[in-house]
Amino acid sequence: MTAVSESGAASESGAASESSQPAASQTAPGPGHPAGSWAVESTRLTKRFHRQVAVDSVDLAVPCGSIYGFLGPNGSGKTTTIRLLLGLIRPTAGTHRLLGQPMPAAAARVLPRVGALVDGPAFHPYLSGRANLLRLDAGDRAADPRTAHRRVDEALDRVGLLTAATKRYRAYSLGMRQRLALAATLLAPRELLILDEPTNGLDPQGTREVRALIKRLAAEGATVLLSTHLLSEVEQLCTHVGVMHLGRLVAQAPLAELRAGAVPRAHVDTDRPAAAAEVLRGLGLTDVRTHDAAATGVLGSVAPEKVVAELVHRGVAVRGFTVAAPELEELFVSLTGEGFDVSG
Incomplete structure (x- = not known):
């Protein structure tokens, strides 16, 4: 797995126990996948920091082949949940699976098939964009070093950074840094992409390009878990949605079903x-x-x-x-009592 995070790569620690399918799931697998085929699933996943409950008994069910919008106001527990899924922090309680395998017991087999962008990009400031990606690629035991330069340049090209490949990272704008983090998740084919606010810092043109890239990746067979607080992201990209509020998953369903029930x-x-x-x-x-x-x-x-x-x-x-039917903004405000950013 390529997990680009301020805290570094994902560890293989956490609660090691096999889980059953989430009983309260309201989602369905994407087209072309058998019933019960989940890319991400959790059962009562919980994280407490001292007396604060940041994630409270979350039962996620992300169908294979879907673009799952993980929506919620800032501070609702989205990023903490993602960090739990990837093994960056240990859960207080609960179990989860990625690509059908129990985590963290199967981390060594599963994480190379997962690309992740968490907590914003973190790279070596005095290296170029290309050099940073080559270092990341060299740390991937499953990567073929003979094709490293080709794969790095292909990833840079997909996010529109090939012309800036030799520029030092410290000279990159916020949007360019976000693009480089996305490129890091694309150094190898990934079955699952977990993206935390991938359009953060991008201008409107960059935002449209990233959305188009996410659609292409999903069309190629990847499952995308997209954490966002932008309703426009959900409306334009997502097939399924889960809504977080104060650490709890307050709604989870195909987007069309959620609309129809309004x-x-x-x-x-x-x-x-x-x-x-x-x-x-x-x-x-x-x-x-x-x-x-x-x-x-x-x-x-x-x-x-x-x-x-x-x-x-x-x-x-x-x-x-x-x-x-009510606009998405009204629908989600009714679920959480809080406003969402409809821009972007």
Whole structure:
């Protein structure tokens, strides 16, 4: 495994015990993989730092072939969970598997098949980008030294850094450093990529390029666990999603299923929003809000046609009426009570 982290490469320590499949999983394996085929799975994975519970009984189930968006506000426990999965820190309780193998017992066999970017890039500042990757590659016992230069240049080219390959790392911008860390995960074919905020520090063009790269890697057969707090990342990339909040996994499902389960909201365009809002409340709609020329509310079990009929009956002019599922931002705020960054 290539794990680029401020704390160095992943260790092979941790809780060594075989786990069963997560009982509460709401996900399904990606296309072309048998049922129960999980790239990452955990059972009651827990990490305590003294009295603080950073990760609380997390049951992850990441299907093979998926792009799994690991979403949550900053400080929700995403990075700590990733560090547990890779063996960078020991769990307090619980078990987990990577690529179907118990960790850390099978770390020596599994980690060469895993590429990871954790906690931001860390390289030798006075070496060039190419020299840094050659040093990392030389430390991989499974890598063929005869093809090192070719593979390094291919990885640099995939992230758009080949023209800056001879520049010293200390002269790299934050975005270039993030690209180099991504290149380090691509020095060999990887079945599983675990990426913690891979677009951090990138400009819009770089962000689009990294997203396109992730899509290509998934199309080539890799499973991607993508930790992010950007809703745009999830919307544009992910097939599945898990939502963390205060150390707990509060939702886990295919993204389409999560959207489908959201309760729709009615939107009334009218010149009497306050009167419309009163009608909506009287019908039992919840979370009723008014705007300059509109009133909205969560329908629940109320039929849309009943809302329109009651508005007309009460003399509230209806200029327009729509029913729509909530935006992802509303959906995740309802799960966590906190806002997410929708930029990027």
